[in-house]
Amino acid sequence: MDEIEIGVLVAVGPDGIGDGALEAAAAEAVRLGLGIELLHVVHSLVPVVPERLDADRQVERALTTVGRAALADAEERLRVVVEDRVPVRTQIVFGPVPRTIVEHGNRARSILLEVRDAGPVERLVTRSISSAVAAHAEVPVLVVPPSWTVRVADDLPVTVGLEAAADAAEEIPPALDLARATGRPLVVLHAAWLAEPYQAVAFTSYPRQQWLEDVRQELRTALAELATDVDVTLDVRWARPVEGLVKATQRSSVLVLSRRRAKHPLAAHLGPITRGVLHHAECPVLVVDRAH
Template sequence: MSGPVVAGVDGSRRSLTAAEWAAREAARRGVALRLVHACPPLPLRVSPVPGVDAWQNVGEQMLGQTVADFRARLPELAIDGEHTATEPAEALLTAAASAGLLVVGVRGWGGFEGLAVGSVALRVAAMADCPVVTVPDERRTGAEWDGTDADEVQLGFDAHAPAEAPTAFAFRAAQERGVPLRVVHAWALPPASPSAWMLTVLEEDRAMWEDQESQVVSDALRPWREGCPEVTVVPDVVLLNPAEALVKASERADLLVIGRRTATRPTQLRLGPVAHAVLHHARCPVAVVPHPGP
């Protein structure tokens, strides 16, 4: 995780908000910030139109001005820019190969009003070699978000199959920010039991199952607590669908960390249903951390 923090910029307000978040993260880590702008060439049938060369230079000028603005405000941070004539997702995936972290806005100039997450953000979150953070331009409660930090990091955690990379990322994020780490473990009633949404479940049975889940979480977290005792860990065991539990958790988080299983075949390069739902509905920045898995 010693590589630079890379942020994609296209001049939109959303991308600049993401770049601001990336700059703070680079400063925390003590690494460089790289701003990447991708401007694919126009189709050949358009190229003969007068003024095309000037239009293609607009992206370079925007990137240069953005880098200059960031350097002026953050002189202690090493900042550089990279302009490339490729598709945005391809450019960011290439940059991710040598990055410690890739940061993107949930949307750029494309899409339409009401679209939660753009295609570039979804593609890089599903395919990047490094962790990817998607940054919303506002808290999706409707209130403007100024990019300042909340008071805890949240981790989506499956205590029955804990993933090392997302857990390590979340502990480090909480440690660097000096905030608690809330570990969200969603659980369901045993398959043979009546549904909690259809029939009444005896309170003592529900409490017993919840105690069992809490013990599993405690056991799974013990090595991490011992290895990082300065981080205050708050287990949060909830009887909810995982996606719903994580979206609710995002309402009070500075950062929500979730995992993504790395693919063994190209056809598997996609986000799972929980990650997909979280990216579309979370109310805070979301870190998608790749990890080995079935």
């Protein structure tokens, strides 16, 4: 295999990958000046049994044929987009799909996956793969929704979702770097919510609007310390976090969310909010480690 430095590893499923995901991969790879690897992982559910070795190999050859066809189609369309500006290669391997994508993707600068616009069962499978990869990868993971294209993102900002104002110093810098690198403004979004019974208790002596304004001030202070040269807008709203973040994806070029690094290597790093957003976002979602 050609020895090239991979900027973006793109996971290609058996039914292929859309133009929008390939456009996003090309844009990032060209920005980095690095190559793209199109990876197809064949997950054979057939156990290797000596008495059935010939039959198993026939199944593997058939599955590989499907994968190679998907890769060939994706490579042909991707090369039209990159126009020889960065190298492109393909690879097909066997193994558990999420774990294999992570193992190969950790050698690149980032991983890109697409949530396919398919039936409910297939959507559940592809989203489960996306969530697993985003949770365990050591590099940023970009999850692209179906039917999305780079053209839709023209003039739209980078949006970063904050879990809490106190986390601003860790969660804003990766999004700030992306906004600066792509020449886009940045929206810092924090959506807060309490169930109705809690609100009656929490805001008895501390009005909700005052609480929101205090959060805005805390974020202004954090942004001032980051000394940014990017146009930044604060969006602090009273909304259920998943709903607020998903709504923001309707007017963002990309939504940046942070994952926590768990102490146990096999533990999931994505919370329910991030998983929920990945399932319903209308623009690409970039899952990154927090800054340290």
